[in-house]
Amino acid sequence: MRRICGAALMAGxxxxxxxxxxxxxxxxxxxxxxxxxxxxxxxxxxxPPIAFGTAWYPEHWPEERWEKDLxxxxxxxxxxxxxxxxxxxxxxxxxxxxDFEWLDRAIAAASRHGMMVVLGTPSAxxxxxxxxxxxDVLRVDEDGVRxxxxxxxxxxxxxxxxxMFARRIAEKMAERYGDNPNxxxxxxxxxxxxxxxxxxxEERWHSFLEQRYGTIDTLNERWATEYWSQHYNNFGQIPLRxxxxxxxxxxxxxxxxxxxxxxxYVQNQLDAIRAHADPRQFVTTNTMFWNAGFDHYExxxxxxxxxxxxxxxxxxxxxxxxxxxxxxxRGYKQRNFWxxxxxxxxxxxxxxxxxxxxxxxxxxxxxxxxxxxxxxxxWEFRAARNxxxxxxxxxxxxxGTPAPIFNEIAKLGGELREAMPALADTExxxxxxxxxxxxxxxxxxxxxxxxxxxxxxxxxxxxxxxxLGSQGVAVLPVDAELSAxxxxxxxxxxxxxxxxxxxxxxxxRGGGHLVLGPRSGMKDDANALWPQRQPGPLEPLLxxxxxxxxxxxxxxxLTGAFGAGEAAIWAEWLSPEAxxxxxxxRYDDPAGWLDKKPAILSRPxxxxxxxxxxxxxQPDMMRRLAEKLMADEGIGPILSTDSDDVEIGARSGAGxxxxxxxxxxxxxxxxxxxxxxxxxAGTVTNGALPAHGVAVFRVDRDMLSxxxxxxx
Ligand code: GLA
Numbered sequence: 001m002r003r004i005c006g007a008a009l010m011a012g013x014x015x016x017x018x019x020x021x022x023x024x025x026x027x028x029x030x031x032x033x034x035x036x037x038x039x040x041x042x043x044x045x046x047x048p049p050i051a052f053g054t055a056w057y058p059e060h061w062p063e064e065r066w067e068k069d070l071x072x073x074x075x076x077x078x079x080x081x082x083x084x085x086x087x088x089x090x091x092x093x094x095x096x097x098x099d100f101e102w103l104d105r106a107i108a109a110a111s112r113h114g115m116m117v118v119l120g121t122p123s124a125x126x127x128x129x130x131x132x133x134x135x136d137v138l139r140v141d142e143d144g145v146r147x148x149x150x151x152x153x154x155x156x157x158x159x160x161x162x163x164m165f166a167r168r169i170a171e172k173m174a175e176r177y178g179d180n181p182n183x184x185x186x187x188x189x190x191x192x193x194x195x196x197x198x199x200x201x202e203e204r205w206h207s208f209l210e211q212r213y214g215t216i217d218t219l220n221e222r223w224a225t226e227y228w229s230q231h232y233n234n235f236g237q238i239p240l241r242x243x244x245x246x247x248x249x250x251x252x253x254x255x256x257x258x259x260x261x262x263x264x265y266v267q268n269q270l271d272a273i274r275a276h277a278d279p280r281q282f283v284t285t286n287t288m289f290w291n292a293g294f295d296h297y298e299x300x301x302x303x304x305x306x307x308x309x310x311x312x313x314x315x316x317x318x319x320x321x322x323x324x325x326x327x328x329x330r331g332y333k334q335r336n337f338w339x340x341x342x343x344x345x346x347x348x349x350x351x352x353x354x355x356x357x358x359x360x361x362x363x364x365x366x367x368x369x370x371x372x373x374x375x376x377x378x379w380e381f382r383a384a385r386n387x388x389x390x391x392x393x394x395x396x397x398x399x400g401t402p403a404p405i406f407n408e409i410a411k412l413g414g415e416l417r418e419a420m421p422a423l424a425d426t427e428x429x430x431x432x433x434x435x436x437x438x439x440x441x442x443x444x445x446x447x448x449x450x451x452x453x454x455x456x457x458x459x460x461x462x463x464x465x466x467x468l469g470s471q472g473v474a475v476l477p478v479d480a481e482l483s484a485x486x487x488x489x490x491x492x493x494x495x496x497x498x499x500x501x502x503x504x505x506x507x508x509r510g511g512g513h514l515v516l517g518p519r520s521g522m523k524d525d526a527n528a529l530w531p532q533r534q535p536g537p538l539e540p541l542l543x544x545x546x547x548x549x550x551x552x553x554x555x556x557x558l559t560g561a562f563g564a565g566e567a568a569i570w571a572e573w574l575s576p577e578a579x580x581x582x583x584x585x586r587y588d589d590p591a592g593w594l595d596k597k598p599a600i601l602s603r604p605x606x607x608x609x610x611x612x613x614x615x616x617x618q619p620d621m622m623r624r625l626a627e628k629l630m631a632d633e634g635i636g637p638i639l640s641t642d643s644d645d646v647e648i649g650a651r652s653g654a655g656x657x658x659x660x661x662x663x664x665x666x667x668x669x670x671x672x673x674x675x676x677x678x679x680x681a682g683t684v685t686n687g688a689l690p691a692h693g694v695a696v697f698r699v700d701r702d703m704l705s706x707x708x709x710x711x712x
Contacts, residue, residue, distance in 0.1 A: 049424035051375035053080030058106040070113040077413025085120025089127035111182035124190035137162040140198035156196035171272040178277035185282035193293035222526035223249030252527035286340040306332040309341035326371030338375035345393030359692035370649040370660040415681040426651035430474040439495035450551035462491035465626035491517035501537035509606030543578025560585025565621025572614035
């Protein structure tokens with residue numbers, strides 16, 4: 001029997017295999033369940049299960065105005081504000097001189113209007129008194145140039161002095177607000193990421209490498225430094241600013257180094273907050289989904305919550321890709337997350353800053369909730385009269401009256417309020433999992449071999465048909481507990497360690513179906529080739545190897561038991577070794593080196609199976625393969641739909657299930673409402689979901705378990 005998380009288990013709406021509800025409490029390294037998270041509150045012991053609100057910068061406005069702005073927030077159905085994240089020069093106008101009285105009043109005013117408060121530490125914006133007196137706190141870029149004052153994120157993540165200042169302001173805030181009953185949580189910094197390359201960073205780099213490898217000989221051996229005479233005599237010789245073509249081992253370790261340095265940077269403020277804050281206040285940092293700067297799994301280990309900032313640059317959301325973004329973030333802690341920022345219409349940093357169409361802001365809000373967001377906060381509330389972002393989309397205009405988007409946001413807020421009792425203590429329903437691994441992503445990006453081999457695009461191309469077919473895909477790190485998932489897909493697990501291989505083998509032998517995509521099992525965690533052919537340490541499990549790989553300048557055709565199609569960008573010639581390896585697809589003839597060679601292999605092992613997909617399949621073929629793999633594992637949709645524009649997903653827990661249907665398209669689409677379900681938000685008109693429409697249903701567990709196939 002595969003392990004399924006006990007209390008959270010519910011049966012599927014279809015006869016297919018039972019869905020897996022996110023097993024937050026059961027995951028290693030996770031401190032509590034979503035229910036525990038909801039208990040984290042002070043005055044808000046009964047706090048709304050979904051936070052809905054905005055970034056508010058009271059320091060931008062005369063105090064007389066605050067009441068009016070907060071009244072508008074109430075009208076928008078907001079219940080949460082995030083304050084202070086860039087207000088360092090207002091909180092500490094001169095070195096060591098603190099002024100928090102305005103913040104006391106802002107928090108009190110917000111709470112009079114029923115707002116929960118999240119406080120941001122201001123370390124993304126060091127004040128001028130500091131950068132002028134202590135220029136060593138400033139960031140140094142890859143060319144050795146120090147940042148100047150006037151923007152933000154101009155600090156060095158390695159500067160001891162900067163960390164001291166950041167810790168002190170975080171500590172002062174925590175001393176003052178750590179037991180404030182209106183403060184529900186903390187956000188450290190803002191969108192951390194750009195590393196610094198100054199002397200302090202260099203020193204940390206050398207000690208990081210020494211800690212990682214112990215001796216310089218080990219490092220030389222793991223990086224194979226005989227190549228081009230790179231041999232190092234001591235750690236102090238190793239360059240930090242490794243621009244141009246450099247050793248892949250060094251380049252991957254640089255990513256490990258930035259991960260360690262950012263984690264430590266965040267920890268510095270986390271310790272200051274934790275020393276004074278009520279443990280029921282959460283601590284998070286807002287991140288940028290696929291940002292390549294650091295390993296987000298590692299950074300989130302000690303934080304209570306993952307939160308992220310979701311912006312649709314061209315205002316033309318690719319709903320499946322955006323769903324993958326949410327799933328990725330939820331996987332950081334395998335727990336519901338906060339959408340700490342999202343756009344109230346348009347952004348201001350792309351060539352054409354188009355606004356989201358009417359209905360799309362609401363649609364994106366429901367999508368976030370469907371994928372496990374327990375908060376939606378808009379950026380930003382009111383257009384600042386000056387500053388770098390005056391043209392951003394906002395909820396109120398600069399004159400303090402509602403922008404056209406206001407009503408749509410207020411409508412979503414009203415719907416969420418109605419749906420909150422149903423959404424409380426629920427988590428997304430997953431029917432399968434995909435693995436996303438930072439080392440693999442970095443290793444591939446560092447040596448793409450085909451300029452279009454973008455590992456995020458490749459991940460998303462795999463994700464697409466699985467999301468459509470299963471309506472619930474967990475995105476997990478490679479060391480996650482996988483036994484709850486009948487199907488686990490790793491689209492390009494380039495870096496595989498011996499212990500990863502052991503865990504994956506145990507998953508397969510225990511009854512799971514592991515699917516590996518092209519370029520899997522090539523490298524170890526020093527970015528060196530495994531001495532055996534791909535998939536390296538997984539070769540014995542697969543009973544086959546990759547004979548050779550080919551970057552493609554034009555698509556190749558292939559044919560399998562599930563039909564014919566094409567692969568582009570990348571194709572591998574697979575070679576079965578064990579007798580029980582099944583060839584699921586072969587390249588057609590003529591395909592040069594690939595003529596008639598196996599392209600997809602599968603092998604039963606123990607109680608499970610391993611499948612290797614050696615090519616980047618084009619969408620049609622990928623979809624057919626995904627459908628076959630899901631059918632083999634008994635995975636079907638939660639609620640069937642005829643249109644790829646319609647997104648279905650569910651959250652479940654505490655004896656109830658909330659089903660969220662979203663039409664992301666421009667035409668109405670038929671929707672078969674689940675039998676006996678209560679519609680708690682949105683509209684279905686003549687059996688159709690309107691264009692950009694949403695319908696939310698509540699069903700109870702009993703109904704689900706007896707509704708085999710009864711989806712209409
Ligand atoms: C980020 C920042 C915000 C704001 C938005 C605008 O998400 O966190 O302060 O600058 O970008 O896109």
